[in-house]
Amino acid sequence: MTAINKGTYRLAELASHVGGVVQGDSTTPISSVATLAGAKHHQISFLTNPKYKSQLAETHAGAVIVHDKVKGDVKCAALIVDNPHVAFARIAQLFDTTPAVASNIAQTAIIASSARLGSDVSLGENVIIEDNVVLGDGVSIGANTVVRKGTHIGQGSTLYPNVTIYHDVVIGKRVTIHSQTVVGSSGFGYANDKGVWLPIPQLGSVRIGDDSQIGASTSIDRGALDDTIIGDNVIIDNQVQIGHNCIIGDHSCICGSTGIAGSCNIGKHVIIAGGCGVNGHISICDNVQVTGFTMVVQDITSPGVYSSGQPAQTNLEWRKNTVRLQKIGSLFDRVKALEKQV
Secondary structure, eight states: OOSSTTBBEEEEHOOOOHHHHEOOOOOOOOOOOOOOTTTTTTTEEEOGGGGGGGGGGOOOOOOEEEEEGGGGOOOEEEEOSHHHHHHHHHHHHOOOOOSOOOHHHHHOOOOOOOOHHHHHOOTTOOOOTTEEEOOOOEEEEEEEEEOTOOOOETTTTOOOTOOOOOOOEETTTTTTETTTTTTEEEOOOOOETTTTTEEOOOOOOOOOOOOOOOTTOEEEEEEESOOOEETTTEEEEETTOOOOTTEEEETTTEEETTTEEETTTTTOEEETTTTOOTTOOOOOOEEEETTOOOEEEBBSOOOOOOOOOOOOHHHHHHHHHHHHHHHHHHHHHHHHHHHHOO
């Protein structure tokens, strides 16, 4: 696909890029993406949530990505696809202006003589690459990041500034790890000797599969004996804690502020929403969705949606319900007694 000029494409070219059909002027020039409410004539937007359908008539976008079902409501040019959200993501990638995390190898980077670097590797200022590290072709590492000895990072992976990768970690191809994340720190393993905590050396490591994305300020602990394993195309949000010896299956999604205790086995295509807690040694099967603020305390063996978080209510309602909940035991006993009398 060839741009009209730098960063601008005709709508027909974008349609070809995502496998869509143009309704209206196929020569409409598009140079960026925007929301329906904020878009200008040179921008493209999209609609997936029916809540915003009314904005189709008012948008100033040059074009809108929509499903066939709503094409009649579009007043400007339209790009009709089966999945507008996916099409928008692919088009937005064309207009991504995020700067590279590094360019070439900075003079202040420290590289051990035993490290092996592939072609086109970029290292930012003050990056530290320790003994026997292997970096694949096209790896890019931002400033102040530390990669400890024996770690392998696959082709095309990107580490943003201030990431710390501990020793002997294995990271696959095209993985992205955002700032302040720590991979391979010691798992939370201790033995209690008459009230004194004794640390248990964590002798495993962490393995991350291809095409995974890890957000900022997330911690992934190394295994105690076996490895902690993150599968292929797993997306992990900011401020997530993954304990030692966890296994996260391919194509799963862990949202922000979720904590997963050690030795959990989470299947493929699992979505765990924000603020959830998962007890240690829990297994979750494939194709499960856990809604926000849920506490998972036992195995989940059947696909589906699971919840336990309480929706917000007024303080007065909450206080009344709390008092009622405290009385549920005596109420149960009264009902059982009445049943015996009947």
